Amino acid sequence: xxxxxxxVRVLKTNWKELNLLIxxxxxxxxxxxKSNSTKICLGIEAxxxxxxxxxxxFEGNVLANVNNAFIPETGGIHPREAARHHAKVAGRVITExxxxxxxxxxxxxxxxxSQGPGLGPCLRTGATAARALASYLNVPLVGVNHCVAHxxxxxxxxxxxxxxxxxxxxxxxxxxxxxxxxxRIFGETLDIAVGNCLxxxxxxxxxxxxxxxxxxxxxxxxxxxxETFVHxxxxxxxxxxxxxxxxxxxxxxxxxxxxxxxxxxxxxQEVAFSMLTEVTERALAHTExxxxxxxxxxxxxxxxxxxLKIIADEHDxxxxxxxxxxxxxxxxxxxxxGILAHExxxxxxxxxxxxxxxxxxxxxxxxxxxx
Amino acid sequence: xxxxxxxxxxxxxxxxxxQKVIMKHRLPKKYRIRQIDQKIxxxxxxxxxxxxxxxxxxxxxxxxxxMVDLADSNIIMExxxxxxVKQILNDLSPEERQNLSEYIGELIGRLHIxxxxxxxxxxxxMVLNRNGNIIFVDFGLGEISVELELKGVDLHxxxxxxxxxxxCIAEECFKAVLCGYTxxxxxxMAKKVINKIxxxxxxxxxxxxxxxxx
Numbered sequence: 001x002x003x004x005x006x007x008v009r010v011l012k013t014n015w016k017e018l019n020l021l022i023x024x025x026x027x028x029x030x031x032x033x034k035s036n037s038t039k040i041c042l043g044i045e046a047x048x049x050x051x052x053x054x055x056x057x058f059e060g061n062v063l064a065n066v067n068n069a070f071i072p073e074t075g076g077i078h079p080r081e082a083a084r085h086h087a088k089v090a091g092r093v094i095t096e097x098x099x100x101x102x103x104x105x106x107x108x109x110x111x112x113x114s115q116g117p118g119l120g121p122c123l124r125t126g127a128t129a130a131r132a133l134a135s136y137l138n139v140p141l142v143g144v145n146h147c148v149a150h151x152x153x154x155x156x157x158x159x160x161x162x163x164x165x166x167x168x169x170x171x172x173x174x175x176x177x178x179x180x181x182x183x184r185i186f187g188e189t190l191d192i193a194v195g196n197c198l199x200x201x202x203x204x205x206x207x208x209x210x211x212x213x214x215x216x217x218x219x220x221x222x223x224x225x226x227e228t229f230v231h232x233x234x235x236x237x238x239x240x241x242x243x244x245x246x247x248x249x250x251x252x253x254x255x256x257x258x259x260x261x262x263x264x265x266x267x268x269q270e271v272a273f274s275m276l277t278e279v280t281e282r283a284l285a286h287t288e289x290x291x292x293x294x295x296x297x298x299x300x301x302x303x304x305x306x307x308l309k310i311i312a313d314e315h316d317x318x319x320x321x322x323x324x325x326x327x328x329x330x331x332x333x334x335x336x337x338g339i340l341a342h343e344x345x346x347x348x349x350x351x352x353x354x355x356x357x358x359x360x361x362x363x364x365x366x367x368x369x370x371x
Numbered sequence: 372x373x374x375x376x377x378x379x380x381x382x383x384x385x386x387x388x389x390q391k392v393i394m395k396h397r398l399p400k401k402y403r404i405r406q407i408d409q410k411i412x413x414x415x416x417x418x419x420x421x422x423x424x425x426x427x428x429x430x431x432x433x434x435x436x437x438m439v440d441l442a443d444s445n446i447i448m449e450x451x452x453x454x455x456v457k458q459i460l461n462d463l464s465p466e467e468r469q470n471l472s473e474y475i476g477e478l479i480g481r482l483h484i485x486x487x488x489x490x491x492x493x494x495x496x497m498v499l500n501r502n503g504n505i506i507f508v509d510f511g512l513g514e515i516s517v518e519l520e521l522k523g524v525d526l527h528x529x530x531x532x533x534x535x536x537x538x539c540i541a542e543e544c545f546k547a548v549l550c551g552y553t554x555x556x557x558x559x560m561a562k563k564v565i566n567k568i569x570x571x572x573x574x575x576x577x578x579x580x581x582x583x584x585x
Contacts, residue, residue: 229404231406231410238490270404270407271407274402274403274404274407285378310401
């Protein structure tokens with residue numbers, strides 16, 4: 001059923017699962033009838049622990065946004081385990097998305113997938129699913145940069161036009177703004193992401209993620225009960241940030257057992273978020289943009305939101321926090337960015353659709369942005 | 372009297388013990404808690420004063436420091452009578468400009484050979500006094516580092532400053548700066564730094580330059 005030009009080696013990873021998906025799903029029966037002329041994009045997000053599928057029409061209406069997260073029993077995200085999880089749930093999540101949107105697969109005009117940056121095995125699993133669908137439905141395939149997608153969906157969800165964006169999650173810490181055709185990075189982490197710093201600290205403290213309460217939120221809850229500030233290393237280097245020293249120092253103090261966990265969580269947050277806010281403020285002053293956008297998983301933290309609110313007010317810029325369902329990794333953002341790219345003539349042949357593990361935000365042309 | 376308000380600090384022109392002085396005050400930030408704010412401001416105040424001193428040791432004139440007040444994050448220093456290089460560079464004769472640029476290059480070389488990174492090399496941060504000496508001011512973004520990257524960034528910033536405020540003469544000025552720089556640091560190191568500058572320009576962040584030069 002695949003076209004001749006498909007490189008079978010590329011598709012090898014999860015051939016079995018996808019074969020089952022395509023053969024068994026009830027919707028294969030409906031392939032022949034195109035129901036209407038609305039253009040629809042299906043986006044697949046699989047950079048880390050989330051496998052997400054989004055369906056959007058070209059106007060930007062979200063028809064479906066289904067997500068299934070890999071929750072490890074112990075420790076952090078093991079790339080191989082996460083990829084296995086994605087392969088297992090891929091068919092189900094895609095089917096659920098179509099059911100939620102009440103459309104048929106043959107209504108899809110474009111398939112978009114997260115091409116990078118991210119964990120290799122996870123990216124490859126998502127890409128395999130996307131390639132299979134694109135080939136089977138005979139529609140164009142678009143590779144999307146995960147970081148660009150976060151910014152674009154944030155703009156769509158909040159209505160901002162040309163913001164300075166602070167994107168903070170478990171895998172990324174980036175301050176960026178649009179300039180001369182691309183999203184430029186003004187400051188970023190030199191080592192680990194801020195979310196990673198908070199997560200690892202929480203695990204070292206014996207905290208466990210529970211349903212609906214991620215580790216970051218557990219740290220936040222404890223931090224609100226913190227009273228005494230404990231000094232931890234504050235490391236801003238020019239416009240860039242470093243969190244690994246902060247984590248090491250935090251864990252060392254934790255193991256000493258001399259300090260209350262609440263106080264350490266409080267101090268860790270205060271230092272980490274002050275660093276983020278300082279760099280964001282400088283980017284605002286430097287670019288003279290009039291909007292500030294906060295996105296990513298760590299953006300859900302109330303204390304960080306409050307700090308940014310203060311600098312937004314001081315610089316008299318409007319300030320938006322991306323709603324949680326679009327701030328976390330999701331398929332809708334990939335679909336939306338896929339639409340923008342596709343409308344500007346970007347697509348990628350299947351045999352060239354290799355994943356890009358370290359694809360930088362500033363390496364992506366964004367011809368659709370009009371400032 | 373407030374004369375400049377930056378993102379991190381304000382500069383005041385004051386009368387102090389009968390003479391004109393500059394007071395640099397680091398502003399408290401409302402978003403961070405008092406303990407962090409206090410520590411960062413006093414650390415950076417101290418660090419800047421130290422750099423001003425190290426620069427003197429390296430043979431680069433900087434304002435004399437009269438007082439460092441860590442509790443309030445103030446540095447009280449000499450007010451330099453003179454003009455910013457920015458204001459005169461465009462009006463000089465080509466020969467004078469060449470000499471001045473080479474002199475600036477030499478001074479940057481002296482800093483770099485001692486691993487002092489200025490961090491904000493622009494023509495407005497260089498003051499020409501009556502004796503014809505250039506005094507470097509504002510080490511607020513400076514640091515001590517052996518990294519080639521930072522030296523490259525430092526000089527690249529200088530180039531960009533020329534391009535933004537002295538567009539027509541930018542190229543000849545920067546060439547002269549590199550010439551003076553090479554004289555101080557030597558061919559070998561200068562070559563490394565110049566290659567680094569080229570590498571920095573080739574990066575995505577400076578795409579407009581790549582287009583211009585290519």
